[in-house]
Amino acid sequence: MAARLAPDPLTLPAWALPMALCALLAATLWLHLPLMLWDHIDLVPILDAWRHGELAASQFWRLHDGSHFHSAAYAVLLATTWASGGRPWLDCVAGWAFCALLAWTLWRIVDAGWRGAAVARGWRWAMLGLIVHPGQLANLQWGWQVAVFISLLGAVAPIRLLTLELPTHALNLAGVLLAALGVLGFSTTLAVFPVALALIVMRGEWAWSRRFGFALPWLLVGAGLVAWLLAARGQSAPLPGMGVLALYALNYLGGGVLRFAEELAPWWAALALLAAAHAAWRCRHRPQARAWLALMAFAVGCALLTALGRVASFGAAHGFVTRYASFALVFWIGWLGLMVLAWRDAGPVWRRWVRPLLGATLVFAAANGLHLGKKAWTTHQRAVVYAEQIRAQYPHLDDALLAQAYGERAAVARERLALLRQWGFAPFDRDAAPGD
Template identity: 40%
Template sequence: MTAAASLRVVPGRTDRIVVAVFVALAALLLILALLWRVPMMLWDHLDLVPIYERYLQGALPIADLVRIHGGHLHAGAYAVLLVTTDLSHGATWLDVVASMVFLLAYATVITMLALRLARDRDHGLAYVLILIAFALYPGHLANLQWGWQVAVFVCLAGAVAAIALLSAPVFTAMRGVAALACAACAFASFAIGFAVLPVGALVLALRRDLTRPARWAWVAIWGAATLAAAWLLHRGAPTGRDFVVVARYALNFLGAGVARYATDPAPWLGAAALASGLAFGWRHRARTSTLPWLGLFLFGVASAFLTAYGRAGDYGAEQAFATRYVSFSSVFWLGWLGLLAQCPRDTRRQVRGVRCATAAVAVLATFNAVHLMKKAAVVAARSQAVADTIRRTYPDVPEHVLADIYFDQPAIARERLARLRAWEFAPFDRRPDQ
């Protein structure tokens, strides 16, 4: 038996291996995220304080939930954070667990798609495991460790579930409605969720198993949802953007998914994957098996350009290397790997090409994972030091610390720390040694 044959997807054995790898990667992520969690409400998370206060008073207006915050609609994430904050009495570990639950939902959908891909295209178990590793990627730690970023995982879970439903082998009206609900959850938690709406419309337009009237009726519904969401977001939209800077930002964003540690070659990697992925997707667009991976790929592309449009003008193209964006750029690479798997393997050369490209991306991603884990550890140490300083010096917290924890606005930081102190939330919670 050859090595390749031994890695064939075999029912029973494959299921056990997939479950074992999935559980191991998920457990590692959860342990690291809890060990390295941001120990108190910091930075944007402090904006939950006035919302939570009105929630306690029973006077939380809907306007607070749907207000644009930093270019995002966070209503879905607020709903989760209000519950976790209340249940944990301000301890951030429950925020991490909530984020992990949504990440597991996202990773479960990816795993199901990966297994379907292996069956449809006769790929081996190694290909499935690489896709699972991208779904449970250590790059997620930058968001997992910070409770505020539960919005990212609600968005990812909703967006990927919507794409999977729209690209199912058999499309039904019930799946179309469920996909729209998932897309709404994604959009209502993080602005990047908007990207799934036009992508969903395109996936529907490419379905050749639907009658023309049904296909275009669904495309019209998703198109209308896209316009409505765009109208909701336009209040915080920037005006005037340099296309060159936007393009550079987007390529940096995409390349960082596998090469955040190498900022010079990263955009070139992003450009190569973008060009080849578009070619793969166009060539194999008629295959039903292509649609979920094309959807993931285009969602990653749209995420990059949407973020670039909102951030490039104010922060420059280098800001795209922020570690928290890797959760979205990794979706782009997942889609790219799935599209690569659609390529014919009629000759030894084609088989070798697919394997070499997959292995190269896997190696790059492995180095990237180590790099991003180190970054997460640095954030953990820094945030723990800030929490210790606040606990030790309160109420005379140094001005520079106050400015650091809330965007150079020490007066607002002091006011919100006072509320945390009154509620005995972290870092003022009672400890066993007190």
């Protein structure tokens, strides 16, 4: 009988990722928002159109707030809202399912990116902590944000496919399709298209004809999506200055590990970029570095695209919005992977400079997880109060309450809440009359 192979002492137990994801699901269900809040109320007219067979005439295929596609998210939310009877917990479970697929894909990138590098188990635990970071709860607890995880999966999965040792044309086309679906979740997934083209061009072992064959569908689909987006948006806003654009992007990235220290966050992100540039030079001949660089480049692209759309209206501090943490964490996952790959064998440099830098970043990330977890708890508590007040006050809803729960959508919230009550959906599922 063949001898059983001993487990690799440097890898994590097989249960580590599933258990971490189960803990994230438990936190998601515990902290989920029990009613449609803020942008989520915009699903109501789409749902009404769907119920009357008029989905094509609704906002389903149009930009949301003139900036993002959400069609893929709408499709998921229509299904989960119908299946749950209008209870948002199932929307959150769907978001978690996409998050779990994203986590599994990132974990496959970790395995490939550190293969043969004898990376200590501690760094793998650290990477797992970033992948299932509590910062994800800001998007997981709000069912509307299923779009975020569709978007991220639509970018990370193609990066994984294009960094395989022997990707095929079929896998390449699958990556293009996933990226297009990601754009229909959030338009920031467009950032993966130039990243994919760079990954293809970097394949020096391929003939140029093969590289062109792989690049062509990315060029065609990317150009089509950009043209569709620009046509749907109409007149574009003037470009912001480079300084404020860069600050917004650094805030966006730094918020992934230092949302609790906003003055330090952009400086730490800038330091991380400088360190990554040196690490990238050290790894310039190592194919394993490509996936790490691609993850970082995608996150930087998301930061810049978001800055272009938001900084003129909201200022650079808007980059610290907690919901951007899911995108920023992709940057820090790629950064940690690249830094460990580049510097682990550097002897004194590793011990004196790089390892303390990584250690400080991980301490910041852990503290940020507590900070963002507390914010998720606070948001959940407010949502519970909103649900109770809306049920108690209906139909005589206070204007201040609607402004808190729906912001600029307060004016249309009354009509949409009336439909939710008619259907027996949350927050009226406890007391809706049978005749409604």
